[in-house]
Amino acid sequence: MDWIAAVLVFVSLLLFLSAALGRRRREGEPPLIKGYLPFLGHAFEFGQDALKLLTKLQNKHGDVFTVLLAGKYITFVMDPHMYPAVVKHGRQLDFHEFSDQMAPASFGYPPMRKFSGMGEQVQRSFRLLHGDHLPALSKTMLRNLLQVMKHHFRSDQGPGAWQESGLYEFCHRIMFEVSLVTIYGHQIDTREDLEHLRDKFEKFDSMFPLLVARVPIWLLRKTQTVRKELISHFHPQRMAKWDNPSEFIKHRSEILHQYNTLGDLEHAAHHFAVLWASVGNTIPAAFWVVYYLLSSPEALSTVRSEIKAVLGLEDKQLSFSEDFTLTHEQLEKLTYMESALNESLRLSTASMNIRVALEDFSLRLDAKKSFNMRKGDTIALYPQSMHMDPDIYPEPEVYKFDRFLEDGKPRMEFLKNNKRLHYYLMPFGSGSSMCPGRFFALAELKQLLCVLLLYSEIELLPHAPLKLDMSRSGLGILPPTKDVQMRFRACNFEPEE
Numbered sequence: 001m002d003w004i005a006a007v008l009v010f011v012s013l014l015l016f017l018s019a020a021l022g023r024r025r026r027e028g029e030p031p032l033i034k035g036y037l038p039f040l041g042h043a044f045e046f047g048q049d050a051l052k053l054l055t056k057l058q059n060k061h062g063d064v065f066t067v068l069l070a071g072k073y074i075t076f077v078m079d080p081h082m083y084p085a086v087v088k089h090g091r092q093l094d095f096h097e098f099s100d101q102m103a104p105a106s107f108g109y110p111p112m113r114k115f116s117g118m119g120e121q122v123q124r125s126f127r128l129l130h131g132d133h134l135p136a137l138s139k140t141m142l143r144n145l146l147q148v149m150k151h152h153f154r155s156d157q158g159p160g161a162w163q164e165s166g167l168y169e170f171c172h173r174i175m176f177e178v179s180l181v182t183i184y185g186h187q188i189d190t191r192e193d194l195e196h197l198r199d200k201f202e203k204f205d206s207m208f209p210l211l212v213a214r215v216p217i218w219l220l221r222k223t224q225t226v227r228k229e230l231i232s233h234f235h236p237q238r239m240a241k242w243d244n245p246s247e248f249i250k251h252r253s254e255i256l257h258q259y260n261t262l263g264d265l266e267h268a269a270h271h272f273a274v275l276w277a278s279v280g281n282t283i284p285a286a287f288w289v290v291y292y293l294l295s296s297p298e299a300l301s302t303v304r305s306e307i308k309a310v311l312g313l314e315d316k317q318l319s320f321s322e323d324f325t326l327t328h329e330q331l332e333k334l335t336y337m338e339s340a341l342n343e344s345l346r347l348s349t350a351s352m353n354i355r356v357a358l359e360d361f362s363l364r365l366d367a368k369k370s371f372n373m374r375k376g377d378t379i380a381l382y383p384q385s386m387h388m389d390p391d392i393y394p395e396p397e398v399y400k401f402d403r404f405l406e407d408g409k410p411r412m413e414f415l416k417n418n419k420r421l422h423y424y425l426m427p428f429g430s431g432s433s434m435c436p437g438r439f440f441a442l443a444e445l446k447q448l449l450c451v452l453l454l455y456s457e458i459e460l461l462p463h464a465p466l467k468l469d470m471s472r473s474g475l476g477i478l479p480p481t482k483d484v485q486m487r488f489r490a491c492n493f494e495p496e497e
Helices: 002-020 043-061 080-087 096-107 118-129 131-153 167-184 191-212 221-233 247-257 264-279 282-295 297-311 328-332 335-348 438-455
Strands: 064-069 072-077 163-166 349-351 353-357 361-364 370-373 378-381 456-460 475-477 485-490
Touching: 043 064, 043 072, 072 080, 080 353, 080 361, 080 378, 096 191, 096 264, 096 353, 118 131, 118 247, 131 167, 131 247, 131 328, 131 438, 131 485, 163 167, 167 191, 167 247, 167 264, 167 282, 167 438, 167 485, 191 221, 191 264, 191 475, 221 264, 247 264, 264 282, 282 297, 282 335, 282 438, 282 456, 282 475, 297 335, 297 438, 328 438, 335 349, 335 438, 438 456
Parallel strands: 072 378
Antiparallel strands: 064 072, 163 485, 349 475, 353 378, 361 370, 456 485
């Protein structure tokens, strides 16, 4: 594969410089772990199993340490009791410094900080994805979800016929199309065109970790070509023909048009980045929440019964010829579903919460600990270590769908070392880096479960135990290393043409 050769060449060019310009620990700084390989440091171990590596380093060096990963010195704060000190330290630690470096390299648009006021306007635009704006968006999303599901549940073998598919492939098809049409509106493309777009997105996404690791895209020729094709899909002239885009996208386009120096392809690159942000983590999240429910008969029965009770459908089996409404208030009442969803996210999330030091300063983490940080240093939280901590979550590797409930109500208190944690579940980041579309994503996942459990029968086929794809550690929700087969059919009805 040409990208492997390109990466090897890129790394080789950096090894000599790294060996000559190594970092040395200064007084008051955290322990410094370089590893044995110049430039790379512990990058290979991190890519194979980040949690295993960080746990090993924590046991040896303590709760705070700096480690070399592919040319970057990253200081990890591992004690979740220290998380608030990092998250709330806004004056000297900044997330946008990191995003302004990562996003242009990954998606191909110039840093927002080059354009006066753009970043602030874009941040404000995310209000259109939550609060009073979410019900209307959710209504559109549910309508699109039902239409897409009708198509995918249509069987050439007649009503009641079972179909088989990979569960991840199924979730990818559903969530990609529903998110696309809900956010950007209905497009004039054929279903074949949609599949081509989805295929290109999968190819780009598979290489995304390398782009985040700052491998220049010109070394990844096929990825560069695919990215250009994906960006061109969102050309402003093309988007102008799409029907009923969301208010969020319309407002985002208005913001971009204020900046005359931005070209059409740079507009398109911004919109492509929104697509990745919308589905890059929602797809694997959808897989895991469905997979774990199907793997637990008790969880599946409990959540299905709860949905029917909240919607007043205890004695009714819906068919795809019938629609239903689902309000925000009803979603809030689905406490068992919420707990099952949170448990799935706990088991599958491996994000890094990153901040960049804006100046040299001393970071106070608690009453006894503080460390010196250098300007430009990267400080990271790795919540997976918290999510899999047996002191916080007994039997952390076991799926317990009601783990986040207490006496039938949402559980809000988790302890470590007998002390209450301020943060105990962090699938969407924290503070200024918290995912602005998280409410939309959660609503989409809950609607997916409602439609699947109300309209269909679905079950897993025999399979070997699944593993997380640790090569994407640090990027969010981890996909499985391989797909698992399942079968499904619509209840009592062959979907309409």
